[in-house]
Amino acid sequence: MLFLDLTVQGLVQGAIYALIALGLTLVYGLLRILHVAHAALFTLGGYLGVIITNQTGSFALALVVAMAAVGVIGIGVYRFAYKPLLAHPPLVALIASIGLFIASEEVFRLVFGPYGLSFTDPPLQTQVEILPGIFLSHARLMVIAIAVVFLGLLGWLSASTRTGIAWRATVADPDMARSFGIDVERVRYLNFFIGSALAAAAGVMVALLNNLVEPTMGAVPAYKALAIIVLGGLGSVRGTLVASLALGVIEAFGTIYIGHLLDRDAIAFAFLIIILMVRPQGLLARG
Amino acid sequence: MKFKLQNIAIAAGVALAAMSAPALAGSIKIGFNVPLTGFAAADGNSALVGAQLAVEQVNGAGGINGDMLELVVYDDQASPKESAPLAVKLITQDEVVAGISGSYSGATRAAATIYQEDATPYIAAYAVHPDITRAGDYVFRTSFMGEVQGRAGAKLIGGMMGLKRVAMITLNNDFGKSLATGFKAQAANFGIEIVSEYEYSIKDREFGPIVSSVRADAPDAIYASGYFFTAGPLVRQLRAAGIEVPVIGQEGYDTQKFIEIAGPAAEGVIITTSLDRDSTDPVTQSFIEGFEAKAGYPADMVGASAHTAVLVMAEALRAAGGGGKAALRDAIAATSIDASTGHISFNGLGEVRKDVQVQIVKDGNWRHYAVISDPALLAPPEE
Numbered sequence: 001m002l003f004l005d006l007t008v009q010g011l012v013q014g015a016i017y018a019l020i021a022l023g024l025t026l027v028y029g030l031l032r033i034l035h036v037a038h039a040a041l042f043t044l045g046g047y048l049g050v051i052i053t054n055q056t057g058s059f060a061l062a063l064v065v066a067m068a069a070v071g072v073i074g075i076g077v078y079r080f081a082y083k084p085l086l087a088h089p090p091l092v093a094l095i096a097s098i099g100l101f102i103a104s105e106e107v108f109r110l111v112f113g114p115y116g117l118s119f120t121d122p123p124l125q126t127q128v129e130i131l132p133g134i135f136l137s138h139a140r141l142m143v144i145a146i147a148v149v150f151l152g153l154l155g156w157l158s159a160s161t162r163t164g165i166a167w168r169a170t171v172a173d174p175d176m177a178r179s180f181g182i183d184v185e186r187v188r189y190l191n192f193f194i195g196s197a198l199a200a201a202a203g204v205m206v207a208l209l210n211n212l213v214e215p216t217m218g219a220v221p222a223y224k225a226l227a228i229i230v231l232g233g234l235g236s237v238r239g240t241l242v243a244s245l246a247l248g249v250i251e252a253f254g255t256i257y258i259g260h261l262l263d264r265d266a267i268a269f270a271f272l273i274i275i276l277m278v279r280p281q282g283l284l285a286r287g
Numbered sequence: 288m289k290f291k292l293q294n295i296a297i298a299a300g301v302a303l304a305a306m307s308a309p310a311l312a313g314s315i316k317i318g319f320n321v322p323l324t325g326f327a328a329a330d331g332n333s334a335l336v337g338a339q340l341a342v343e344q345v346n347g348a349g350g351i352n353g354d355m356l357e358l359v360v361y362d363d364q365a366s367p368k369e370s371a372p373l374a375v376k377l378i379t380q381d382e383v384v385a386g387i388s389g390s391y392s393g394a395t396r397a398a399a400t401i402y403q404e405d406a407t408p409y410i411a412a413y414a415v416h417p418d419i420t421r422a423g424d425y426v427f428r429t430s431f432m433g434e435v436q437g438r439a440g441a442k443l444i445g446g447m448m449g450l451k452r453v454a455m456i457t458l459n460n461d462f463g464k465s466l467a468t469g470f471k472a473q474a475a476n477f478g479i480e481i482v483s484e485y486e487y488s489i490k491d492r493e494f495g496p497i498v499s500s501v502r503a504d505a506p507d508a509i510y511a512s513g514y515f516f517t518a519g520p521l522v523r524q525l526r527a528a529g530i531e532v533p534v535i536g537q538e539g540y541d542t543q544k545f546i547e548i549a550g551p552a553a554e555g556v557i558i559t560t561s562l563d564r565d566s567t568d569p570v571t572q573s574f575i576e577g578f579e580a581k582a583g584y585p586a587d588m589v590g591a592s593a594h595t596a597v598l599v600m601a602e603a604l605r606a607a608g609g610g611g612k613a614a615l616r617d618a619i620a621a622t623s624i625d626a627s628t629g630h631i632s633f634n635g636l637g638e639v640r641k642d643v644q645v646q647i648v649k650d651g652n653w654r655h656y657a658v659i660s661d662p663a664l665l666a667p668p669e670e
Contacts, residue, residue, distance in 0.1 A: 002503045009495035106324065114328030116516060118548045125527060137527055140495075210492040210520040212548050216326050220490050252496040256485065263459055263488035 001133050006252045008130075012140045014248025015147035019202035020221050021228040021240045022151070023074075023195025029171050029235040030191050032090050033082055034226060036097040038199055039218035040104035041077070045070045045200025046207040046217060047108065050117045059123045059208075066204050067197040074196025075189050101222055108215035116214035124208065139208045146201055151241065154194065163190065220265065227272050233282030242283055247271065313354040317600060318377035320398055321389035321593075322365035326489075329544065330514070330589045334389030334412060335360065336582040337590030340574070341597035351604045356597075359383055363390050367397035374398040378405045384604075385409065385615055387596045389589075392416035392461040399426045408616045410600060413538070413592035416461040417668070420637040425616050427637040429596045429628070430561060433462055435667050436537055437469020439559045439643040439659045444508050444535055445477025447657060454506035455484040456497060456513075456521065458539075463512035466537055470510060473664070482506050487513075492520045498528045508532050514539040519548025526552035533557060541588035546651055553648045557656055561628035562591040563644040565655035570598075574627035585652070588628075595626040638667035 020042055027035040045066045052062035081100055085093045124138035158164035169177040170187040178184050202221075207213045228247060232239030247268055254267035262270065275283065319338055322331035338358060346355045359381045363370040370390060377383045378401070385408040388395040395414035402409035403423035411419050411426070415433040420426050431439075444450050453474070457467045467484070474481055483504050485497045498521075501509060511521060511534055518540045525534065526549075538560040546553045564575065564586070574594050578586040603618035623632045629641040643665060647656035659665070 002499060005499040005503075006496050009499055013493060013495065109324065109328065114324070114332060115544055116329070116548075118519075118550075122550065127527065127529065135528060206492075209524075210548075211523055211550065212492065212516060212520055214326075214516065217492075255487070256496050256500050259486045260484070263486070264491055265488065 004131065005134050006256065007249055008134055008136065010249030010252030011245060012136070012143055012248070013251065014245035015143050016202050016206060017221075017224070017228055017248055018147055018151065018241050018244035019198045019205075021225040021232075021244050022154075022237065023199045024225045025229045025232070025235065025237055025240040026191050026195040028229060029237075030188060031082065031086070031093075033093045034090070034097065035077075035082075035195075036094065036222055036226070037077055037081070037100040037104065038195070038225065039222035040101050041070050041074055041196045042199040042203040042206075042221055043104070043108060043213070043215070043218040044073065045203030046213040047112055047117065047203075048200070049204030049207050050119055050213050053123070054117075054120050057121075063201065063204050066200045070200035070203075071193040071197035074192040074199075077196075078188060078192045101218070105215050105218070112213075112215065114215065116212050118211045118213075119208070122208060122211050139205070143205045143209070146205065150198060150201065154237075167191065224265070224268060227269060231272050231275055231282055233285030236282070236284050239282055239284030246283075314357040315351055315354050315604060316357050316359050316381060316383045317597070318374070318381065318383035318386035319358045319360045319389055320363040320370050320373050320377075320386070320394065321360060322391065322394070323362035325364040325366070327365035327391055329516075329542070330391075331362070331365070331389065333542070333582065333587050333590040334593040337574075337578060337586075337593035338387065338389060338412075338597050340577045340581050340590075341594045341601070344573070344577070345597070345601045351601060352608065356601060356604075358597075363394045363398075365391040365394050367393045370394035370398040371401060374401040378402070378407055383407070384612060385600060387593070387600060388412060388414060389593045389596075390414065392419065395419055396422070399423075402426065406616075407612055408600075408603075408619055410596045410619070412596040413589055415465055417465060421670075424620075424637065425612075427599075427619055427633055427639075429599055429626075429631060429639050430538075430592045431641075431643070431665075432469075432638060432667055433465025434469035434472070435638075435665050436559050436643065437466040437471075438473045438664055439661075440466070440470050440510055440535060440537065441473035441477050441479060442659055442661065442664060443557070443559060443645060443657070444510060445474065445479040447659075448508070448533065448535075450508040450533065451478055452480050452482050452505075452507045454482055454501050454504050454509050456494075456501070456509060456511040457484060457486045458489060458513045458517060459486040460489055462514075462539060466512045487517070489514075489517065491517065494521050494524050497521075498524050498530070501525070502528055502530055506532060509534045511536055512539065515542045515545035515548065519545050519553075522549045522556060523552045535559075538588040541646070541653070543585045543587065543653075546648055546653075553651070555648060557645060557647045558653075559643050559659070560588050560646055561595075561641070561644055562586065562588050562646075562653075563629075563655055563658075564646065564653050568625060570625050571627045591627045595628045595631060598626045599624065599631055634667055635669050636667065640665070640667070 048066040049062045053059050127135045166182045228243045232243030250271050342356045361373045388411045392414040395411045399422040403425050409426045411428040413430040457463045536558040540558050541560045575586045606618040607614040643659040645657040646653045
């Protein structure tokens with residue numbers, strides 16, 4: 001029973017990792033940039049979620065607004081931070097991204113205060129017995145629901161719509177796509193919007209699960225999401241998904257059984273190292 | 288022409304006299320390293336407000352024999368990489384007569400060795416690592432060592448509350464580990480059986496696996512170490528999972544912020560700490576009122592500890608009467624005063640001897656629950 005319980009906990013955590021890491025994988029696949037500042041968008045999403053819920057009393061509204069606003073800001077990050085640097089080696093954009101992330105932590109502290117914010121009346125707290133002896137709060141169920149719904153939508157979008165096909169074409173070969181009349185710039189905007197909106201959703205859900213948003217809450221996702229996309233195979237969406245869920249479950253069991261030896265992050269990275277030693281290209285690498 | 292020149296001369300003379308008047312009253316500089324940015328910024332802000340309040344109170348009552356106390360404040364981000372060079376700067380450039388640490392253990396340890404080398408007295412307000420006072424005879428601590436507080440926790444749970452099967456959730460840094468060591472050392476003496484111990488890192492906010500495991504263990508009580516930003520989410524998640532047994536924490540929880548984050552789950556949480564909100568002692572009461580007025584939020588342990596450290600320093604400065612750093616050190620060692628965290632005196636190592644306050648959350652506020660007054664149990668090490 002504990003075994004099943006831990007697995008479920010791990011999958012919930014994995015779903016959160018998936019929502020964050022997916023945006024990172026999308027940006028890498030498209031532009032070969034390691035978008036470290038993505039974690040700042042995660043944090044911003046969390047803050048907006050808490051502030052809007054506290055002001056209006058509606059969590060649903062907060063989620064929608066946070067996703068939309070952060071999606072647009074994500075486009076802004078591309079437009080003003082990465083686009084001017086595309087002519088240079090990806091390392092330059094990476095440094096800019098890291099700088100942006102570091103600055104964002106302090107901006108959040110200056111704007112929102114150093115103490116962190118909490119919901120005045122957190123929604124979705126009631127427990128549901130989904131399996132005998134295993135209880136999940138509505139909030140945790142919502143994490144799974146959001147992950148399934150959005151990732152499903154994303155899969156449908158990329159496979160079955162004109163926009164999605166244009167997107168995949170741009171990722172595969174931007175010049176060829178351009179010559180077919182695809183507006184590469186619009187595809188990039190869409191890419192950043194979707195990735196950032198997902199990160200914002202993750203931020204809002206994490207805020208709800210912990211009832212706390214802090215300026216530094218993006219610090220761990222910043223590097224862990226990178227580890228996840230490497231683990232899954234750089235640029236592979238399916239790989240990112242598998243790696244996220246696997247990592248969530250490994251951490252859940254690891255923190256209980258070897259927690260006195262290694263802490264959660266050490267366990268995550270030990271797992272990464274072991275997998276990469278056996279399969280250096282990642283779990284489900286493309287091509 | 289002559290009239291105008293005379294006017295200018297008179298004006299200049301008056302201005303000079305006015306400027307030099309305040310300079311006649313000396314100012315005594317005390318260094319203060321505190322985390323104002325970074326992950327510990329919240330505690331740093333409380334420590335700063337507590338210390339500033341004490342300085343205002345001391346200066347308002349006439350200062351130290353006419354001289355005013357001045358805090359020279361630097362942000363050390365709770366990092367030893369910052370606190371060490373700042374200590375050097377405070378001693379050599381700012382020429383402080385002594386220092387107070389409003390920061391965590393890592394930063395305080397590093398600075399302590401520097402103050403000791405320069406024979407400058409240093410008081411750690413709330414950092415818990417045992418090695419801080421072992422830096423030497425110029426270093427003192429006005430708050431409990433982690434180990435001492437851990438022992439008090441064992442007496443509280445096993446001896447006073449009568450609960451036997453305990454699950455431990457330990458923060459794996461200096462603070463959490465020293466508490467766990469003290470708790471485990473005394474557990475058997477109070478009939479406690481530690482059914483399990485789980486560790487977590489200071490960055491964790493998601494405790495799903497630990498909560499599930501604790502539920503499977505079915506203990507009588509949970510002894511959990513952490514700060515408000517880890518304990519808040521932890522307690523909330525424990526209660527949300529249907530775990531109703533008492534949760535006992537320590538001074539890391541001791542802020543209003545913990546209650547805000549944990550919400551209704553905070554009700555009934557018990558902690559060992561240094562600040563008694565229901566104290567009738569006038570120094571404590573004036574601190575609590577003054578802190579809330581100055582900070583805009585209710586008083587916490589960190590603010591009280593910094594306040595106490597400044598009061599100890601001020602009293603020692605008065606006793607030493609301008610006799611230099613060695614005389615100041617001796618005066619601190621001989622401290623015996625009532626401050627916001629109780630009656631303060633030091634042992635040979637520079638560790639404080641005082642009672643442990645036990646507080647409980649009732650109706651959304653910290654209230655008095657018990658006092659542990661057991662000098663034998665709470666005796667800090669002598670070396």
